[in-house]
Every structure is written in structure tokens, then in C-alpha cells.
Amino acid sequence: MKKFILFFAILALAIVACQENTDEVAPTQETLTVDMSDFYVHTYDDLSARSATASNNDKCYSMKVLNQQLAENPGLYKKMYNIEKHTRTLIAAKGKPTKPGGGGNGGGTTPTPYEGTVNIPVYIYVVYSNSSQNISDSQINSQIAVLNADFNDTNYNDVPSEFQNLGADIDINFTLATVDRQANSTPSWGTSSAVKNAYPAIPDHLTIWVANIGGGILGYAQFPGGSAATDGVVISPQYFGTTGTATAPFDKGRTATHEVGHWLNLRHIWGDGRCRQDDFVADTPSSDGPNYGCPSYPTVNCKSTDMTMNYMDYTDDDCMNMFTQGQKDRMRAIFATGGARENLVQ
Amino acid sequence: MKFLIFFSTLILILPPSCEKQEAKKEIEIKYSAQTRGFKYVLHLKNNILKIDKNNEIKEITLNKSQYSNIHNLVNNIEFNKIENNISTDELAVDRAIIGIFTIKLKEKKYTFEFNHHKLPYPIQDLLNHLEALLN
Numbered sequence: 001m002k003k004f005i006l007f008f009a010i011l012a013l014a015i016v017a018c019q020e021n022t023d024e025v026a027p028t029q030e031t032l033t034v035d036m037s038d039f040y041v042h043t044y045d046d047l048s049a050r051s052a053t054a055s056n057n058d059k060c061y062s063m064k065v066l067n068q069q070l071a072e073n074p075g076l077y078k079k080m081y082n083i084e085k086h087t088r089t090l091i092a093a094k095g096k097p098t099k100p101g102g103g104g105n106g107g108g109t110t111p112t113p114y115e116g117t118v119n120i121p122v123y124i125y126v127v128y129s130n131s132s133q134n135i136s137d138s139q140i141n142s143q144i145a146v147l148n149a150d151f152n153d154t155n156y157n158d159v160p161s162e163f164q165n166l167g168a169d170i171d172i173n174f175t176l177a178t179v180d181r182q183a184n185s186t187p188s189w190g191t192s193s194a195v196k197n198a199y200p201a202i203p204d205h206l207t208i209w210v211a212n213i214g215g216g217i218l219g220y221a222q223f224p225g226g227s228a229a230t231d232g233v234v235i236s237p238q239y240f241g242t243t244g245t246a247t248a249p250f251d252k253g254r255t256a257t258h259e260v261g262h263w264l265n266l267r268h269i270w271g272d273g274r275c276r277q278d279d280f281v282a283d284t285p286s287s288d289g290p291n292y293g294c295p296s297y298p299t300v301n302c303k304s305t306d307m308t309m310n311y312m313d314y315t316d317d318d319c320m321n322m323f324t325q326g327q328k329d330r331m332r333a334i335f336a337t338g339g340a341r342e343n344l345v346q
Numbered sequence: 347m348k349f350l351i352f353f354s355t356l357i358l359i360l361p362p363s364c365e366k367q368e369a370k371k372e373i374e375i376k377y378s379a380q381t382r383g384f385k386y387v388l389h390l391k392n393n394i395l396k397i398d399k400n401n402e403i404k405e406i407t408l409n410k411s412q413y414s415n416i417h418n419l420v421n422n423i424e425f426n427k428i429e430n431n432i433s434t435d436e437l438a439v440d441r442a443i444i445g446i447f448t449i450k451l452k453e454k455k456y457t458f459e460f461n462h463h464k465l466p467y468p469i470q471d472l473l474n475h476l477e478a479l480l481n
Binding site: 221239290 | 385436438
């Protein structure tokens with residue numbers, strides 16, 4: 001009997017010893033495979049285009065639109081796909097971000113895909129048709145101060161305990177390089193990139209156009225991978241900075257924080273769809289839509305508490321105050337070798 | 347005999363009046379466009395029309411003529427030919443405001459997602475008409 005047990009013990013030891021210890025093998029970008037099956041640039045979600053009595057046509061219609069849009073701009077799709085794949089590969093190589101919910105599984109320890117402080121020079125166009133749109137240097141400086149505070153936040157005691165261990169210091173600094181004031185009779189520019197076409201983006205900078213957009217839109221951005229001439233963010237003057245013409249409840253500079261988040265490859269926290277559509281960040285909870293105003297805590301959707309205080313939600317300036325570790329990884333991945341904004345750290 | 351006349355009269359009067367009540371209930375329109383810093387919601391249910399523009403709320407009760415006009419407008423819209431026109435590309439970077447339009451028309455329900463600033467003409471026309479009633 002003893003011999004029998006000894007034989008099996010040796011056999012088990014031999015099997016375990018011969019197995020490859022995967023924990024000790026550092027994954028490399030070349031060997032990692034990442035799942036891109038959920039990647040989307042544009043798609044319709046649950047809402048149907050047709051009468052509820054004709055629901056069988058809905059999917060076909062959505063696909064038709066999607067395919068049409070892809071056909072119109074396949075180059076952009078490919079670029080965005082590659083950026084996403086690069087981001088996921090780096091994040092997968094560095095380890096998985098923590099899960100939401102405060103389950104005591106640790107947080108804030110995931111290494112970032114790009115190490116070291118990132119310094120971004122900011123070129124600001126102030127495009128004005130009247131004196132109130134020609135905002136002061138003081139208002140501009142107040143916005144730069146907010147960007148630096150929000151992207152270097154180390155104190156997350158001001159968020160619900162459920163999310164405290166997810167808060168991240170993004171470690172990105174913004175330096176005001178140039179303020180370029182341009183008088184122009186256009187009273188409002190809309191979102192057609194007209195203002196960007198009139199005053200092109202500056203390479204190797206974050207370009208911000210402070211120009212009246214109108215139509216109820218506070219600001220808009222461009223993801224990495226788009227045209228260099230339009231690369232940057234546009235913000236209406238009354239939602240820029242914290243002083244001067246900045247107007248409550250959007251007078252704490254968070255419109256710029258949100259738009260720069262997009263510029264650094266962040267999606268809206270609800271993924272621009274229903275519960276099943278993701279923002280490609282593992283440690284942000286699912287949600288079925290944006291939150292507005294100053295929601296009470298907890299606001300529960302998709303069976304989890306919404307992170308309404310995240311900069312990538314749609315809440316009021318005073319009620320948003322955090323990025324997560326997963327969002328940090330996404331943002332910093334674009335500065336790594338081969339990343340879409342690698343040029344800013346070279 | 348008196349009873350017979352009474353019930354005959356009742357039978358003749360009641361159905362049309364009930365039909366009118368039903369007619370008022372047969373259309374429900376809701377249009378909601380919202381983004382950060384912007385809210386526009388129009389809602390017609392029965393003969394109550396309500397608007398919420400950035401939390402400024404107005405409400406009226408429509409008279410028969412007003413309701414009838416809306417009925418005519420709606421009946422002239424070919425909802426089967428209207429298509430969604432919102433781009434999630436634009437929504438994802440805040441370049442557009444999504445407008446969700448729902449209409450319950452008798453037994454049918456249609457729902458569309460539009461770019462609030464690029465509404466199809468018949469929908470824009472209908473919403474303009476509804477909003478004008480509130481001014």
C-alpha cells in the first residue's frame with residue numbers, strides 16, 4: 001500500500017514539475033492575443049428603427065447603416081481598431097484592472113502601460129465674435145489648473161467608499177503653450193469642424209478651440225486616430241474654466257476634463273449603449289445611459305451602482321471627481337511605443 | 347314604449363361619444379433630446395401636451411380642433427419611410443444630441459433615434475407644430 005501511495009505521489013510531483021509555470025512567464029505584446037469581438041465604432045443598440053410590429057427588420061437596418069458608415073470611412077475605422085487593439089494588448093500585458101463594487105480585491109496597484117509623467121503642451125485658440133467670448137487669461141489659466149488637478153488627483157476620500165480604491169492619479173500635466181486670439185464674426189460654430197478648419201490644430205500639442213458651439217452642446221472632442229488638422233477639443237467659452245464667463249452648473253472646468261478624456265481615448269462611462277455595451281474599461285460599472293445633474297448615491301442601473309461621479313458621465317461639474325485605474329491604463333496606453341499619441345512623449 | 351324610446355336613443359348617442367373619447371386616446375407622442383446641459387422633452391398623451399425645455403415646464407390641454415390638426419399631421423406622416431439618422435460616432439465624442447421619438451398610433455408603436463439638429467422634415471414639422479401650441 002505504501003509503495004502504491006509513494007508511486008502516485010512521485011507521479012503527481014513529476015506531472016506538476018513538468019508543467020509550464022505560466023505565472024512566471026511575463027506576457028509579451030507579440031504573444032498576447034486580445035479579444036476584439038466587442039469593439040465598435042458606431043452601432044445602434046436596442047432601439048428599433050421601425051414599428052415594434054416589424055422588429056425582424058431592425059437588425060438588418062442597423063447593419064445596413066453600420067456597413068454604409070464603414071464603407072464611407074474604412075481608413076478611420078481601421079485606425080481606431082488598431083489603436084484599440086494596441087491599448088488592449090498593453091493592458092493585458094500589464095495585468096487585469098480591479099473589479100468595481102468594493103469587494104476588497106485590492107485596487108490602484110495595476111501598473112500603467114506607460115510609466116512616468118506625461119507633459120502635454122496646450123495650444124488654445126480663443127475664437128470670438130463678441131467681447132464676452134474673448135475670455136480672459138485668468139479664465140484660461142483657471143481651466144489649465146482644473147485639468148492639472150483632475151489628471152493628478154491623489155485624494156479619493158471624496159468619492160463613495162465603494163469606489164475609493166478605484167480612483168487613479170493619471171499623472172498627466174498640461175502646460176499652457178500659446179493663447180491665439182482670433183476675431184471672427186461667426187456667432188456660433190456648431191459641431192461640423194468649421195472652427196477647426198478655419199484654425200487648424202497644432203501638431204504635438206493638445207489644441208483647444210474656445211469657440212461658441214451653440215445648439216445645446218457644451219463641448220466636443222475627437223478620438224485618437226482622426227485627422228491631424230482637427231485633432232483636439234472644442235469648448236464653448238461659457239463652459240470653460242472656473243472664472244469670468246463660466247456659467248453654473250458647468251463652471252468648474254469639467255467639460256474640458258471630460259472632452260480631454262475623449263481625446264485620450266476614453267469612451268462615455270455607459271458605453272453609448274445599453275447595459276451590454278461597454279466603455280472598454282473593466283473597473284467601471286455597466287450602465288444603460290448617462291446620468292445628469294447631481295444624482296443621489298447610490299444610483300443603480302444594470303444591477304450595479306453607477307459611478308455617476310466619473311468624469312466620463314454627464315453629471316454637473318460639481319458632482320464629478322474621479323477617473324479609475326482602468327481609465328488611466330487606457331489613456332496612458334496611447335503614449336506607449338506604437339501608441340496614437342506617442343509623439344507627445346518623445 | 348317610453349322605455350323603448352329611451353334605450354333606443356341611448357344606443358344611438360353613446361357609441362359615437364365613446365368613439366370620440368377613444369379617438370383622444372389613440373395617439374401618444376414623446377420626443378426626448380438630452381445631453382449634458384441640454385434637455386428638450388415634448389409629450390402628448392390623450393389631449394395633454396407638455397414640454398420641458400431645460401427644466402422650464404409648460405402644459406396645456408388641447409381642444410378638439412387642435413387635437414384634430416395633430417391627428418391630421420400624424421396621419422400624413424409615412425413612418426415606414428422614416429429612418430434613424432443618429433451616428434454613435436458623433437454621440438461618442440459629444441458632437442450630437444440624440445433625440446428619441448416615440449409614437450403610439452392605434453395599435454402600432456414606432457421608435458426612432460435622430461440627431462436632434464437633423465430631424466427628418468415631417469418630424470421637425472410635427473414638433474414645431476406641437477411646440478407652437480405651447481407658446
